[in-house]
Amino acid sequence: MISRRVVIVGGVAGGASCAARLRRLDENAEIYVFERGGFVSFANCGLPYYIGGVISPRERLLVASPERFRDYFNVEVRVNHEVTRIDRENRLVEVRNRQTGARFTRPYDALVLAPGAKPIVPDVPGVDLPGVFTLRLLEDAERIYRWLQDRHVTRAVVVGAGYIGLEMVENLANRNITVTVVEAAPQILPGFDPEMVVPIYDKLAAHDVRLLLGHPLQAIEADGSQLLVTAGGEKIDCGAVILSVGVRPDVTLAQEAGLEIGPLGGIRVNEHMQTSDPTIWAVGDAVEVKDLVTGQPTWVPLAGPASRQARVAADNICGRPSRFPGALGTAFVRVFGVDIAKTGLTEKAAQRAGIPYQKSFTHSASHATYYPGAKPMTIKLLFDPRDGRVLGAQAVGSEGVDKRIDVIAAMIQKGGTVYDLEEAELCYAPQVGSARDPVNIAGFVAGNILRGDVAPAHWDELDRFPEERRPFILDVRTPGEFAAGALPGAVNIPLGELRGRLHELPRDREIWVHCAGGQRSYYGVRILNQKGFRARNLSGGYSIYRAYRRGTPKSNG
Amino acid sequence: MISRRVVIVGGVAGGASCAARLRRLDENAEIYVFERGGFVSFANCGLPYYIGGVISPRERLLVASPERFRDYFNVEVRVNHEVTRIDRENRLVEVRNRQTGARFTRPYDALVLAPGAKPIVPDVPGVDLPGVFTLRLLEDAERIYRWLQDRHVTRAVVVGAGYIGLEMVENLANRNITVTVVEAAPQILPGFDPEMVVPIYDKLAAHDVRLLLGHPLQAIEADGSQLLVTAGGEKIDCGAVILSVGVRPDVTLAQEAGLEIGPLGGIRVNEHMQTSDPTIWAVGDAVEVKDLVTGQPTWVPLAGPASRQARVAADNICGRPSRFPGALGTAFVRVFGVDIAKTGLTEKAAQRAGIPYQKSFTHSASHATYYPGAKPMTIKLLFDPRDGRVLGAQAVGSEGVDKRIDVIAAMIQKGGTVYDLEEAELCYAPQVGSARDPVNIAGFVAGNILRGDVAPAHWDELDRFPEERRPFILDVRTPGEFAAGALPGAVNIPLGELRGRLHELPRDREIWVHCAGGQRSYYGVRILNQKGFRARNLSGGYSIYRAYRRGTPKSNG
Numbered sequence A, B: 001m002i003s004r005r006v007v008i009v010g011g012v013a014g015g016a017s018c019a020a021r022l023r024r025l026d027e028n029a030e031i032y033v034f035e036r037g038g039f040v041s042f043a044n045c046g047l048p049y050y051i052g053g054v055i056s057p058r059e060r061l062l063v064a065s066p067e068r069f070r071d072y073f074n075v076e077v078r079v080n081h082e083v084t085r086i087d088r089e090n091r092l093v094e095v096r097n098r099q100t101g102a103r104f105t106r107p108y109d110a111l112v113l114a115p116g117a118k119p120i121v122p123d124v125p126g127v128d129l130p131g132v133f134t135l136r137l138l139e140d141a142e143r144i145y146r147w148l149q150d151r152h153v154t155r156a157v158v159v160g161a162g163y164i165g166l167e168m169v170e171n172l173a174n175r176n177i178t179v180t181v182v183e184a185a186p187q188i189l190p191g192f193d194p195e196m197v198v199p200i201y202d203k204l205a206a207h208d209v210r211l212l213l214g215h216p217l218q219a220i221e222a223d224g225s226q227l228l229v230t231a232g233g234e235k236i237d238c239g240a241v242i243l244s245v246g247v248r249p250d251v252t253l254a255q256e257a258g259l260e261i262g263p264l265g266g267i268r269v270n271e272h273m274q275t276s277d278p279t280i281w282a283v284g285d286a287v288e289v290k291d292l293v294t295g296q297p298t299w300v301p302l303a304g305p306a307s308r309q310a311r312v313a314a315d316n317i318c319g320r321p322s323r324f325p326g327a328l329g330t331a332f333v334r335v336f337g338v339d340i341a342k343t344g345l346t347e348k349a350a351q352r353a354g355i356p357y358q359k360s361f362t363h364s365a366s367h368a369t370y371y372p373g374a375k376p377m378t379i380k381l382l383f384d385p386r387d388g389r390v391l392g393a394q395a396v397g398s399e400g401v402d403k404r405i406d407v408i409a410a411m412i413q414k415g416g417t418v419y420d421l422e423e424a425e426l427c428y429a430p431q432v433g434s435a436r437d438p439v440n441i442a443g444f445v446a447g448n449i450l451r452g453d454v455a456p457a458h459w460d461e462l463d464r465f466p467e468e469r470r471p472f473i474l475d476v477r478t479p480g481e482f483a484a485g486a487l488p489g490a491v492n493i494p495l496g497e498l499r500g501r502l503h504e505l506p507r508d509r510e511i512w513v514h515c516a517g518g519q520r521s522y523y524g525v526r527i528l529n530q531k532g533f534r535a536r537n538l539s540g541g542y543s544i545y546r547a548y549r550r551g552t553p554k555s556n557g
C-alpha cells in the first residue's frame, strides 16, 4: 500500500515545501518531517519584523501548522525532533526527541535534507554571554523579543551589516533603541557594489544609527547589567548584541554521512537536487547550485530558490525528471524606506569570476515625473561587451525598484540582452511607469555603448590616471549646479551653449563629459564626437562620482 | 553642410522622440517639427489628472519646451503649424500657420508622420453642443477644466468606459462631480476579459458612479444651461459630457498622399517603420504594427510603443537598420485604487485570432501574507496548450499588479513558457513578494495543467452542460464558507475531511472540485485522481464563479 517512504530533515522553507509537493504527487507515500526546532513552516523572513512589532501576534509567522500538514497533506510532522545520523547503508535515519531524549530510527527509500544554514558566530570572547543573540529560528526571535522587552533595552549593537543585520537595525530603531552597527567590511550590504548602497548611509544617519565600518568585532564583555562591545579600538556600551555576520550551510549530517560537499561548503547536488547518494536529495540553504550567469557553483541562501528546489526534489523522488536550472541570486532589502535589489552578477562578483563586462549607470524616476510622487532610482547594469547579454543589475530607490530588478531577472533567465531591455514593453500609466521605463533607459544607454555611439568612462578609472595625463573634464550642467559642487579642474559649459563654444575645447586630449546623471553629457558627447572631438561620457554623472567617493567610508560615526 | 532634411509631422510622443534621437545621431541634419496644436512634447497621459487637480500647475505637463528643443537639440519646432499636404513627387510638405493663415512648403529628404490618433465622435445628435468634449490635446484639457470650473458642474456623463473614460470618471469624482457612465459594450474596459474587470464595479459603486452598460449613446440635447443625455431609454441630466468612446489612427495626410493603409485602418509600415514610400516613415498611434504573439497586424495606440517606434524610425533615417519587432499591447490603468493590467492576448483576442489556448486563474497576495498590508491579486494566464508558450496575462488587484504583468511581458517578449514562469527568480522580501511569487504560482498552476497533473474546468463551460449531464460539483471549502454562499447543487466536503469521506463521491461521473480560489480544490483533485475518481479543478474557484456571474451585468445603476 505504501508506495515509498520519504524522510525529510528540516521543516521550514525547503522541507515543508517538499513535503507538500510530495503528497500531491503521491497519495500513497509515507512522509515524515523531522524538525529540530519547535516550529515547522514558519516565516524566517518575518522574524526581524516580529521583533520590531511590525508583525504581530506571533501566530502570523506560522504559515502552516502541523495540524494543517496532517489534515491537508497527511504528512507526519515531528517538531523538536533532531535527525542525528544518516545510516546510508541501511537507509535509516537516527532521530532524537529533544523533549523526551528518546532515540529511534526511521527507514527511508528517499531522504531529503533541508537543514538550512547556521548563523556564523565570530570567534571572539564573549559571544556566548547572555544578551548576545543570533537570529534564525522563531525561538531566537522570541528570546530577543523578551530580552529587549524585559530589560527595557535602549541601546543595542548589531554586528554585521548584511540584509538581516540591517533589517534588525530598522526594527530595533522601531522600538526606539539606539543602534551601533559594527561591520568588518568597508561597506554595508557587502553583497552589493559599494557605490550602490550609498543612499542607505543617509537614512541610517537620519535614524541615529552609528556605523563602524571596516572594523571587525573584537570582544564582548559583561559590565553589570550591560554589555561592552569592542570594535575598532572603542568600547560600545549596550543592552543587547545581535550577531548577524552571515550564515553557512548546515552540512553536519551530510558530511558525517560522507556526502560530497562542494567548493563553497554546501552539499553538492545535481540539477535534480540529488546528492552524491542517489537516494538522498538536498535543497535550500544547505546546498550549492549552479550560477545561471557564470555556470559556476554558487550559494544563494534565500527562500525562493529553497522552495523551488524543494519542488524539484519532490518531483524527482516521484520519478519526474524536473530540473533546477540554477540561480541568479535575485535579492531585495528595504532599509528605512530605501529599497535596494539585485539580480545576476554584481561588479565585484564579475571581477571575482573573471568575467568580462561593461557597465552603465542610469537614473530614472519610478514613474512619470509629471505625476506627483515620482521617486528617483539608480540602476547599475552589467552586460557582456561582446554580445550585450545582461549579466546583472542592481537598483536602489524608494519605489518600483523590485519591479525593475524582477523584469531584468526575467530577461537574464531567458538569455536576454541589453537590446531586449530596449524593446521591453512594460506597463505605462503615469502612476507606475514612463513611456520609457527605467528598464528601457538602461537598455538604451547600454545599447548605445555597445553600438559604439558613445564611449563610456567610469569614475573609478579617473583615479587611475597620472595627474599629467588626466583627461579634460567637461561639466555640461548649469552654472548653478556647477557652483553647488563640482569636480576639481572641471570646465563648465552648459549643454545648451555647447554648440556655440566648441572652440574652447581641446582637440588633442580626450574629453570626459559629465552632467548630474549622464543624460545631458551623453547628448554633449554625441555633439562633440560628430564635431571631431574625442569625447567619453562619464557614466551616471556627478551623482555616481559622489557615490564612489562616499561608497567606502572608513567610519560613519 | 546639411546632411539631410527631415520633416516631422506631429510633435508629441512620436514626433518629439524622433526629433531628439535624430539629432543625437546626426548633428548635421536639418530637422523641422510641425505641430498643429499649441504645444509639443506634452504629457497626454496626464491630462485626466490635470483636470482632476492631481497634476498642477499645468506647466508640469510640458515635458520639453520648444526652447529646450532649440538649445539641446537644435531642432526647429513650429507649433500651431499644420501640415496640410504631402507632395511625394517633389518631396515637399505644405504647411499652414494656424495663427496667421500663412501657407508655405518645406522640402524633405525624409518625412516622419507622427500625427497620432483622433478621438472618435459618435454620430448622434448633439455631440457638437457646448459642454460636450473629447480629450486628446492639452487644449482639450484646458477647455474641460475651465468649463467645469466656471459652470460649477456637479453632474457629468462620461460616454465610453475605456481607460481614458475611467480615468476621467475618477478625476471628475475627485472634483466632487457625480458621474454617470454610458457604455455600449456589456462591460467596462472592453480591452480586458469581462470577469477580470469585476473588482472595479464595486469601486465605481462606492464612489457613486452610475453605470449604464450595454447602452450606446443615443442623443444629447441642450436644456437651458444643462445637457440631457439619452441612452438606454433614459435621459440623464448633467453639466458636461466627456466623449471617450475610443480613438482611430489619424491617417488623413497619409491617405491623401496615397500611402498604404493597413487592414486595421492605420498606416502600414515595415519593421523599420517605413511606409510604402521609402522616404516616408510613420510612428505612433497612426500606424499598425505586428502583434508579437499572433504575428498579425495590431494597433496599439500607447505611448511606450510610439516612443520606441520613433527611435527606430530615426535610426533608419540615419542609415541604421534597427527594427521594431512588434507590440504586446502591455497596458495598465488604475481606477479608484484598483490596478488592472494586461500584456499579450486576452481570451477575447485569442478567440478572435483563432489561436488555441488554455487558461488558468490564480489568486495571490501582493506580498507575504504574514507581513501587514498584503493585497489580493488575481492573475489570468493564457498559454499555448501544446508547448506552454505564454500568450497573454491579465492581472487585477491593488498592489504589485504592474510588476507581475511587466515580468510576464518580458517573458513573452523572449518567447517564454509557463515553465519559465515557474522558475522565475524574483525579489523576495516580505514587503514586496513571496518565496513563491504570484508569477511562480501562475506558472505552477499552468504547468500542472500541461503536465496532466490536474485537468482544469472552467466556470463558463459549466453553463454549457445540459442539466442532466452536469458534473458532480464538490466544494472543499469549510462549512462556514459554504454556508455563506455556494453553488446550487454543490456538495460540501472540506478538504481536511476528504480522505475519510471518499465513499460519498460518485465514481461514474466527473467530479468538478472547487474551493474559494482554486488551491485547496487542486489538492483535492490530486487526492481524488489518485484514488480512481475522475476529477477536475474549477480554475480560480468560487471567486471566479462570482466574477463570471457579475462580469457582464446588463446595467449597474
Ligand SMILES: Cc1cc2nc3c(=O)[nH]c(=O)nc-3n(C[C@H](O)[C@H](O)[C@H](O)COP(=O)(O)OP(=O)(O)OC[C@H]3O[C@@H](n4cnc5c(N)ncnc54)[C@H](O)[C@@H]3O)c2cc1C
Pocket (backbone or CB within 6 Å): A009, A010, A011, A012, A013, A014, A015, A034, A035, A036, A037, A044, A045, A046, A047, A048, A081, A082, A083, A084, A114, A115, A116, A117, A135, A136, A137, A164, A250, A253, A283, A284, A285, A286, A301, A302, A303, A304, A306, B428, B429, B430
Ligand atoms: C531573519 C531572517 C530573514 C530572512 N529574510 C529573507 C528574505 O527576506 N528573503 C529571502 O529570500 N530569504 C530570507 N531569509 C532566508 C530564508 O529564510 C532561507 O533561505 C530559507 O528559510 C531556507 O530554507 P531551508 O529550508 O533551506 O532552511 P530553513 O528554512 O532554515 O529550515 C531548516 C530547518 O531545518 C532544521 N534542522 C536543521 N538540522 C536538522 C536536523 N538535523 N534535524 C532536524 N531538523 C533540522 C532547522 O531547525 C531549521 O528549522 C531570511 C532568513 C532569516 C533567518
Ligand SMILES: Cc1cc2nc3c(=O)[nH]c(=O)nc-3n(C[C@H](O)[C@H](O)[C@H](O)COP(=O)(O)OP(=O)(O)OC[C@H]3O[C@@H](n4cnc5c(N)ncnc54)[C@H](O)[C@@H]3O)c2cc1C
Pocket (backbone or CB within 6 Å): A428, A429, A430, B009, B010, B011, B012, B013, B014, B015, B034, B035, B036, B037, B044, B045, B046, B047, B048, B081, B082, B083, B084, B114, B115, B116, B117, B135, B136, B137, B164, B250, B253, B283, B284, B285, B286, B301, B302, B303, B304, B306
Ligand atoms: C487622455 C489620454 C490619456 C492617455 N494615457 C495613456 C497612458 O496612461 N499610457 C499610455 O501608454 N498611453 C496613454 N495615452 C496614449 C498616448 O498619449 C499616445 O499613445 C501617444 O501620445 C501617441 O503618440 P503619437 O506621437 O502617435 O501621437 P500624439 O502624441 O497624439 O501626437 C500627435 C500630434 O500630431 C499632431 N498632428 C496631427 N496631424 C498633424 C498635422 N497634419 N500637422 C501637424 N501636426 C499634426 C497632433 O496635434 C498631435 O499633437 C493617453 C492618451 C490620452 C489622450
Ligand SMILES: CC(C)(COP(=O)(O)OP(=O)(O)OC[C@H]1O[C@@H](n2cnc3c(N)ncnc32)[C@H](O)[C@@H]1OP(=O)(O)O)[C@@H](O)C(=O)NCCC(=O)NCCS
Pocket (backbone or CB within 6 Å): A011, A012, A013, A014, A016, A017, A020, A021, A024, A040, A041, A042, A043, A044, A045, A046, A063, A064, A303, A307, A311, B361, B362, B363, B435, B436, B441, B444, B445, B448, B517, B518, B519, B522, B540
Ligand atoms: C506553505 C508551505 C508548506 C508550502 O505549501 P504548498 O502546499 O506547496 O503551498 P503554496 O502556498 O506554496 O502553494 C503552491 C501550490 O499550490 C498550487 N496552487 C496555488 N494556487 C493555486 C490555484 N489558484 N489553483 C490551483 N493550484 C494552486 C500550486 O500549483 C502549488 O502546487 P504544486 O507545487 O503542486 O504545483 C511551505 O512553503 C512553507 O512552509 N512555507 C513557510 C516557510 C518559509 O517558506 N519560510 C521562508 C520564507 S519566509
Ligand SMILES: CC(C)(COP(=O)(O)OP(=O)(O)OC[C@H]1O[C@@H](n2cnc3c(N)ncnc32)[C@H](O)[C@@H]1OP(=O)(O)O)[C@@H](O)C(=O)NCCC(=O)NCCS
Pocket (backbone or CB within 6 Å): A361, A362, A363, A435, A436, A441, A444, A445, A448, A517, A518, A519, A522, A540, B011, B012, B013, B014, B016, B017, B020, B021, B024, B040, B041, B042, B043, B044, B045, B046, B063, B064, B303, B307, B311
Ligand atoms: C522627452 C522627449 C522629447 C524625448 O526626448 P529624449 O531626448 O529622447 O529623452 P528621454 O528622456 O526619453 O531620454 C532618452 C535618451 O537619453 C539617453 N539617456 C537617458 N539617461 C541617460 C544616462 N543616464 N546616461 C546616458 N544616456 C542617457 C537615452 O539613451 C536616450 O537616448 P537615445 O534615444 O539616443 O538612446 C519625448 O519623449 C517627449 O516629447 N515626450 C513627452 C510626450 C509624450 O511622451 N507623451 C505621451 C506620454 S505622456
